[in-house]
Amino acid sequence: MLEICIIGTGRVGSQLVRVLSHTNSVKITQIYNRTKTKLKAFESIAPTTSEISDLKSADLALIAVKDDAIAPLISSIASIFPTIAHTSGSLGLQKHGQNNAVFYPLQSFSQKEIDFNQVPLCIEADNRQTFDTIENLAKKISTQVYSVTTEQRKYLHLAAVFANNFTNQMYAMAQKICQANNLDFEILHPLIQETATKIKTTPAIEAQTGPALRQDTQTMQRHLKLLSTPEEKEIYSLLSRAIQNTHKL
Amino acid sequence: MLEICIIGTGRVGSQLVRVLSHTNSVKITQIYNRTKTKLKAFESIAPTTSEISDLKSADLALIAVKDDAIAPLISSIASIFPTIAHTSGSLGLQKHGQNNAVFYPLQSFSQKEIDFNQVPLCIEADNRQTFDTIENLAKKISTQVYSVTTEQRKYLHLAAVFANNFTNQMYAMAQKICQANNLDFEILHPLIQETATKIKTTPAIEAQTGPALRQDTQTMQRHLKLLSTPEEKEIYSLLSRAIQNTHKL
Incomplete structure (x- = not known):
């Protein structure tokens, strides 16, 4: 049985609580959030606390709080937990705990709700x-487990x-264009999928199509005229040029 | 029985041949491509020709050639077909035929191969x-049929x-970053899906997340340093600003 304390109940933390509370050979010992009211939803799953001083030792502390809160938090709980793991994509491996x-x-x-398995x-x-402890845990809840160094993770x-x-901003801009012209954005769903x-x-480079790749200057000029703000025009021009540069046109 | 002549056998034309050759109450009467060798694959489906003068009348000519070839082509076949439809997203309704x-x-x-139904x-x-003729045909091969004016289609x-x-260029840039850092691009597939x-x-505007939306300047500065070309940095900055402007930050 791996005993886990979950620190933070935001988007990532709450998903982890959900999946780990149904994982074999795993026991959630405590759930922490500094704001007491945010713990209500978790009280039926495990003991909750909003006080660092209330935290009890467990095999592993899983930290899912904002990036800039991670380092001070790890320092303050380093003596309680033998192993501490954070869940941030942009932060390096922290060195404040015994095992990190x-x-x-x-x-x-x-x-x-998301299918955590994927x-x-x-x-x-x-x-x-x-690493082995973390890998065993990871493989219990997902089929997609990758060993990624701190340096690689930054790029990832x-x-x-x-x-x-x-990509989502591209969708938002497409959606805005549709809405402004009484077009159902659904028309674009199959293309997006x-x-x-x-x-x-x-x-991706081989899948590219469209006016920039075809160097269809007439269509690109027409499109630029249809766009309503300087920023939209700038994005259209820059990304069209980037497509052409990517393909060495 | 709707008799259709298909003009052009590029990506769109060949998909139309494929789907229409299996559509009830539709008969492909002829398939045209100006380059004879490109017709080989279609000879078993319907009579083929690379000569405009060989074209015989049918209820409908479906034109799937490059945009700049469409207007002259329609002019040259206008007397042969009672109804002529083009398949271009960027060109307006042409007026050279009897019914357009x-x-x-x-x-x-x-x-x-694509599921044309979608x-x-x-x-x-x-x-x-x-319109009714075209709509009936469209509904035979797809469940997604939309009435879209020329003006709307430009914006679409x-x-x-x-x-x-x-969007695909965003994927290409992400893939390039992964490759340069020995990261399997597959790690990003679930996020993309x-x-x-x-x-x-x-x-899309509500689905947005990330450092630009969070106004996480530190992460954005770190990211800019990791990017290797001025064009990549420019795209990162411009799109981050666009996200912030979209959300009035």
Whole structure:
């Protein structure tokens, strides 16, 4: 039985509570959030506390709080837990605990329940035994477990900004254009799904199509005229040029 | 029985041949490509020709050639066919034929076979009877049929550039970052799928997350340092600013 204390009940923390409370050979010993009212929903699952001084030792503390709160938090609980793992994509392996690890679920968590089995878990530890503990835990809840160093994880997090946040901004801009012209955004759903599905089998660079790749200057000029703000025009021009540069046109 | 002549056998044309050759109450009377060798694959399906003068009358000519070839082509066949529809997203309704229509499949076609049933078909015609003919045909091969005016279609095509080409460029940049750092791009697949799936239920603007939205300047500065070219840095900055402007931050 692996005893785990979960620190933080935001998007990541609450998903971890949910999945770990149903995982064999795992026991959630305590759930912490500094704001007492945010613990209400978790009281039926495990003992909760909003006081660091109330925390009791367990095999592992899993930390899912904001990036800038992680280092001070680890320092304040280092003497309580033999092993401490944080769940941040952008922070390095912390060295304040006895045994230190990273347990980074690379997924965009919303309120909605997610199939954790398909969430890539990127793990790292400062010694072999801790790595094995974390790896065993990770493999119990996901089929996608990757050993990723701190240096790699920085780049992975950066790549995720392009693949998720910037992609979503492209969707938002497409949606805005549709709404402004009484077009049902649903018309674009199949195209969006197909574009996302294609990368599973085709390198993105090979999957590219469209006016920029075709060097169809007339269409690009027409599109620029249709866009309503200087920022939209700038994005259109810059990304079209980037497509052409990527393809050495 | 609707008799159709298909003009052009590129990505769109060949998909139309494939689906229409299996559609009830539809007969492909001829398949045209100006390059004879490109017709080989279609000889078993219907009579083929690379000569405009060989074209025989049919109820409908479906034109799937490059945008700049469409207008001259329609002029040259206007006397042969009572109804002529083009399949371009960016061109307006042409007026050279007796009855004119647009039959625009909004999907990114690659070599791979696609489930045409899920492809949105955006249709338009210059009179009611022609519209009905085109709509009946469209509904035979797809469950997603939309009436879209020329003016709306221009914007739809523009929105598709954001939702498909620019999104794919984001994937390409993420993939490049992964490759440069020995990271399996597969780690990002679930995130990409989730981001694309989420837009079916959540407006893109509400689904946004990440350092730009959080105004996490430290992370953004770190990311900018990790990017290797001025163009990548420019894209990162511009899109981060666009996210913040979209959310009025």
